[in-house]
Amino acid sequence: MxxxxxxxxxxxxxxxxxxxxxxxxxxxxxxxxxxxxxxxxxxxxxxxxxxxxxxxxxxxxxxxxxxxxxxxASVPIPAPIDSSVTPESHSGPVITAPARAAMDELGVTEEQVATLGVNVVRRADVERLAAETSTPTAPLSKVQQAVGRAVTLSHATIPAAYAVLDMPLDEELAATRRLTKQVRRPVGLAELFVMAVARLHTEFPLFFATLGDDRTKAVLSETANVGVTFDTGEGLYVPVVHDAGSKSLQQVATRLMEYRVAAMKGDFSAADLADANIAVTLHHDGGITLAIPFIFPGTACALAVTAPQEVLHLDGGEVRSRQVAHIGLAYDHRLINGRDAALFLKAIQRETKALAATE
The missing domain is CATH 2.40.50.100 (RNA polymerase II/Efflux pump adaptor protein, barrel-sandwich hybrid domain)
Structure with missing residues (x-):
């Protein structure tokens, strides 16, 4: 096995x-x-x-x-594996499992541990060594290490371009309050943009595709699997609303509500995080006006939703204010060109307006 x-x-x-x-x-x-x-x-x-x-x-x-x-088949039971230590494939001291965990937490390396001069390294040894070191360190969580690998792979393999559209959102923001009451679930910009993106799967198939191994064709997807970023302070997660185009607003709102709870606990299954073919990245904390996301490996683009800002504009010669957000699109230039990116952003605006008008 x-x-x-x-x-x-x-x-x-x-x-x-x-x-x-x-x-x-x-x-x-x-x-x-x-x-x-x-x-x-x-x-x-x-x-x-x-x-x-x-x-x-x-x-x-x-x-x-x-x-x-x-x-x-039934065989003689061998001596049990000693689970108190982690097997080492090289010469040196034996490092117990608690000590290994402390090394990860405190950023202590095996080379540093080897200087202790003991045959068996225990957690207390690692903690003492960490306290004595003259160089302060801050360990990265496993979640952040995974983010780092994804960012490195993205920047190394995907030639990204970026486009941004100033999108007035007064109608959408007003609609979220009404829609929240209708579906009895929290509805905000995240829910509207996930729905809008999913509706464009048939119209813009390359935005949900991956580049073939020979780099001469695009591998198309059957459904819109929309990844959505969540970071509540416990690490960045990108859970997926699978086949989002077939779901109602209530179903999407319910799924995102479940993901918010899971993000606070760091409690996602592998299935929750698998198979995204496009991403909606949320940056709508107050004051954030521009965000350029990296393109997640295995996808072609990522849509950035920033915080709406109050902007003055002329309306028939009168000065009025409206809520405007910079909605950005990072895209793989091997699959998508600038003209199509602009059309996609305009289509997103069209679909969010249509959702806001839903009674």
Whole structure:
């Protein structure tokens, strides 16, 4: 039984729990272990029926394709794996699992640990070493490390361009209050823009496509899977409203409400975060007027929604005020050109107006 691939962001996962002991008979589909990714914890199920033997220690790193367990006929039970330490593939001190966790938290490297001169490194040793170091460090969470990998890959592989449209939003903002009462769910700009983007899937298929491996064709998508950014201080997440074009405003509002709660707890499943083919990035905290998102690997563009600002304008010779936001589009120039980006932004404006007019 091999370690499955759970997402595109992580090269390794951490085995945080065995749900069955070595020597236990399991059936295909039974949950047997829990793997922790940078953004979620996922149960792994048995891929066969038989007697299971653990092959990875608790809190050890494992990569997709590694041997996780063997499942077969009843065999003599070997000595249990010592889960108190993480196996090391090189010479040096043995680092216990709590010590390894402290190293991640405090930014202590294995090279620093090796200078301790002890055979077994415990958490207290790591904490003492961190306190003695003269260079202050701030550890990055696993979520932020995953964001860093995605940003690096995006900038290294996607030639991005950017377009922005000044969009008056008075009608939309007024409509959100009415629509919230109608659907009995919070409706704001996020919900309207997710709906508007999803409605354009058929009209603008390249905006939901990926570039083929040979770089000569676009691979089109069947549905609009709209990723939406959430960052409540626990890390940046991009959960996905799958097949958003088939959903009602109430369904989209319900899904985004669930995601807001999950973002506060950092409690997303791998399925929640998978398969986006376009992104809506939210930057509508007060005063944010311009945001240029990176294009998430595997997608062609990202729509940035900023905070509406009160702007004066002439209306029939009279000076009036209105709420205007800079709605931006970062796009992969290998698939999309500037003219199409401008048309897409105008179509977004058309669809948000139509949604605002919905009774």
């Amino acid at each position: 091999k370690v499955p691939k759970l997402n595109n962001n992580d090269d390794t996962y951490v085995l945080v729990e065995w749900l069955v002991e070595t020597g236990t008979e399991v059936k295909e589909g039974d949950p047997v272990a829990v793997l922790e990714t940078s953004k979620s914890a996922e149960e792994v199920t048995a891929d066969a029926t038989g007697v299971l033997r653990q092959e990875v220690a608790l809190m050890a790193d494992c990569a997709p394709g590694d041997l996780l367990a063997t499942i077969g």
